[in-house]
Amino acid sequence: MDSRNGPEAPQESNVKSFFNSAPPLRDGDLICNKLKEFMDRISLSSENGSPVRVVCVTSGGTTVPLEQRCVRYIDNFSSGHRGAASTEYFVKAGYAVIFVYRRGSCQPYCRYLPQDSFLEFFDLTEDSTIQVYCILQVCQSHATMVKKAIRDYRKAVEEGLLLKIPFTTIFEYLQILQMVAKSMSWTATRGMFYLAAAVSDFYVPWESMAEHKIQSAAGPLDMRLTQVPKMLSVLRKEWAPSAFCISFKLETDPGILLQKADMAMRKYGMHVVVANELATYKEEVIIVTKGRRTAVRRHNKETDLEEQLVYLLDEMHYEYIKQGGA
Amino acid sequence: MDSRNGPEAPQESNVKSFFNSAPPLRDGDLICNKLKEFMDRISLSSENGSPVRVVCVTSGGTTVPLEQRCVRYIDNFSSGHRGAASTEYFVKAGYAVIFVYRRGSCQPYCRYLPQDSFLEFFDLTEDSTIQVYCILQVCQSHATMVKKAIRDYRKAVEEGLLLKIPFTTIFEYLQILQMVAKSMSWTATRGMFYLAAAVSDFYVPWESMAEHKIQSAAGPLDMRLTQVPKMLSVLRKEWAPSAFCISFKLETDPGILLQKADMAMRKYGMHVVVANELATYKEEVIIVTKGRRTAVRRHNKETDLEEQLVYLLDEMHYEYIKQGGA
Numbered sequence: 297m298d299s300r301n302g303p304e305a306p307q308e309s310n311v312k313s314f315f316n317s318a319p320p321l322r323d324g325d326l327i328c329n330k331l332k333e334f335m336d337r338i339s340l341s342s343e344n345g346s347p348v349r350v351v352c353v354t355s356g357g358t359t360v361p362l363e364q365r366c367v368r369y370i371d372n373f374s375s376g377h378r379g380a381a382s383t384e385y386f387v388k389a390g391y392a393v394i395f396v397y398r399r400g401s402c403q404p405y406c407r408y409l410p411q412d413s414f415l416e417f418f419d420l421t422e423d424s425t426i427q428v429y430c431i432l433q434v435c436q437s438h439a440t441m442v443k444k445a446i447r448d449y450r451k452a453v454e455e456g457l458l459l460k461i462p463f464t465t466i467f468e469y470l471q472i473l474q475m476v477a478k479s480m481s482w483t484a485t486r487g488m489f490y491l492a493a494a495v496s497d498f499y500v501p502w503e504s505m506a507e508h509k510i511q512s513a514a515g516p517l518d519m520r521l522t523q524v525p526k527m528l529s530v531l532r533k534e535w536a537p538s539a540f541c542i543s544f545k546l547e548t549d550p551g552i553l554l555q556k557a558d559m560a561m562r563k564y565g566m567h568v569v570v571a572n573e574l575a576t577y578k579e580e581v582i583i584v585t586k587g588r589r590t591a592v593r594r595h596n597k598e599t600d601l602e603e604q605l606v607y608l609l610d611e612m613h614y615e616y617i618k619q620g621g622a
Numbered sequence: 623m624d625s626r627n628g629p630e631a632p633q634e635s636n637v638k639s640f641f642n643s644a645p646p647l648r649d650g651d652l653i654c655n656k657l658k659e660f661m662d663r664i665s666l667s668s669e670n671g672s673p674v675r676v677v678c679v680t681s682g683g684t685t686v687p688l689e690q691r692c693v694r695y696i697d698n699f700s701s702g703h704r705g706a707a708s709t710e711y712f713v714k715a716g717y718a719v720i721f722v723y724r725r726g727s728c729q730p731y732c733r734y735l736p737q738d739s740f741l742e743f744f745d746l747t748e749d750s751t752i753q754v755y756c757i758l759q760v761c762q763s764h765a766t767m768v769k770k771a772i773r774d775y776r777k778a779v780e781e782g783l784l785l786k787i788p789f790t791t792i793f794e795y796l797q798i799l800q801m802v803a804k805s806m807s808w809t810a811t812r813g814m815f816y817l818a819a820a821v822s823d824f825y826v827p828w829e830s831m832a833e834h835k836i837q838s839a840a841g842p843l844d845m846r847l848t849q850v851p852k853m854l855s856v857l858r859k860e861w862a863p864s865a866f867c868i869s870f871k872l873e874t875d876p877g878i879l880l881q882k883a884d885m886a887m888r889k890y891g892m893h894v895v896v897a898n899e900l901a902t903y904k905e906e907v908i909i910v911t912k913g914r915r916t917a918v919r920r921h922n923k924e925t926d927l928e929e930q931l932v933y934l935l936d937e938m939h940y941e942y943i944k945q946g947g948a
Binding site: 359362363365367368369370371372373400494496497498515516517518519520521522523546548574575 | 685688689691693694695696697698699726820822823824841842843844845846847848849872874900901
């Protein structure tokens with residue numbers, strides 16, 4: 297790797313102090329086992345004769361607790377639609393997908409459905425005509441979509457191509473991301489990180505956090521938030537040095553967007569930065585790579601921007617693997 | 623009203639500056655019209671021969687935007703279960719209910735259902751056996767509950783006893799509360815406010831808010847949050863001086879809970895403060911009134927604490943009306 301263009305060394309002491317200050321991950325062992333099972337199964341699969349490619353898609357916003365017994369927290373806006381839609385197209389393109397999502401955010405295969413849990417409650421039995429009739433009764437316009445969504449979802453789950461892991465806080469998110477990265481290390485260049493989650497830039501270290509609810513009696517509240525260490529560097533440098541890495545840059549001010557995307561690419565050694573603006577992110581993004589910018593626009597209301605986005609990244613990833621990760 | 627026990631005068635300049643700093647309420651006219659229609663209908667109804675009583679139930683947490691084009695915000699934890707459950711029991715007790723709730727929080731009549739929108743998508747047609755059969759197919763264990771929930775919900779809506787108004791931010795919440803209070807003024811002592819929403823204590827005034835996403839380049843972030851003026855006083859003193867007012871006090875530290883509940887009652891002139899502790903709020907609350915504390919405990923897992931709570935408040939409200947609001 298060219299060191300001039302490589303990621304900057306993350307400040308190790310900041311990284312250490314972030315993880316030291318994080319509360320232990322609930323269900324850490326369970327997640328670890330699930331990842332192991334998933335990887336074991338995937339390692340036996342193939343994609344057109346080649347070993348299968350694996351992508352970790354992160355989605356939705358992280359929270360920053362302001363109190364240990366959490367009543368108040370800072371949240372980042374993100375519906376999770378981009379991550380959920382992209383997951384569907386990655387599965388369709390033949391990837392095995394680890395979908396790391398914020399609890400309650402948008403889920404793959406039911407972005408257009410009234411509610412995600414429909415998937416859990418309906419089952420296409422052999423006598424499926426009754427089910428379909430029932431759904432038709434319920435809501436004519438959704439019937440075809442519901443049917444297709446249930447089929448696609450079941451297929452992805454049955455083929456073992458989709459693993460979903462939820463998070464809420466910034467602490468959980470980064471601990472899980474580290475675990476996923478470690479479990480994917482065997483995929484080397486066939487691994488991809490598609491980091492669409494909206495991750496907090498600031499946090500309150502656990503030990504300096506108020507144990508109880510902050511009291512409001514005494515005038516204004518002054519808060520000092522610590523910067524979250526730039527884990528993109530750590531991911532690229534330590535956790536997943538061979539994987540193909542894509543991060544997202546969202547800004548509300550178009551004047552600084554591309555400049556910040558370029559900077560993120562250089563600073564964190566990303567292979568691709570997808571630049572999007574809050575006002576237009578559903579209609580257009582710009583794929584920023586070393587020395588190149590490609591605009592991707594949604595064709596019309598009936599198509600997903602993510603279809604084209606994933607198609608282009610899929611191609612770039614193939615090229616990356618062929619070149620041995622250069 | 624005895625001035626010694628009456629609410630403290632709210633600091634008028636703070637209240638003014640809060641409302642002046644609030645962005646205009648989207649759909650303000652629509653909400654206003656809905657309230658008018660609801661009140662017109664209610665004013666013609668009766669409850670066992672007497673004019674109907676009206677309760678405004680607020681539910682869920684408010685957010686505090688940190689940026690004008692909001693990416694980040696501070697949120698208050700609240701599932702909205704208490705407000706949703708209480709709404710059901712108020713309707714059952716004969717009240718007309720205005721349910722002011724946080725978007726996405728728990729909804730009345732579907733607290734135990736997989737998803738609220740079930741209510742919107744299923745319809746009990748004349749040929750209801752097919753529908754029920756369909757639901758049975760979907761999920762045996764939920765069938766009876768789903769059926770009952772749909773019936774109760776439709777009944778409340780058809781009888782015009784339930785109006786739902788959503789909010790997200792602290793600005794929306796307080797603007798809506800003011801509108802509801804004004805629209806309820808004709809109910810005088812027959813009006814009740816059951817303020818179960820978890821309202822932020824601090825906010826960032828709109829005009830001092832960053833327009834764009836806060837940048838993370840330069841070290842830690844210092845934030846100064848302004849105290850939200852104590853609107854409970856304003857509600858009691860100006861918006862709804864005759865209504866029966868119940869507020870909630872949630873603390874994580876049991877050592878200060880009752881003392882804070884007493885203080886809230888005196889300071890804001892509440893008729894009742896319901897004190898609850900974060901760790902046990904589903905199992906026990908304490909009803910604090912002038913000179914009296916009554917513990918309310920949930921009988922068992924199959925019952926709702928809110929059933930007893932609403933029963934007691936209903937009795938107290940009858941007494942209050944009989945005494946002419948003393």
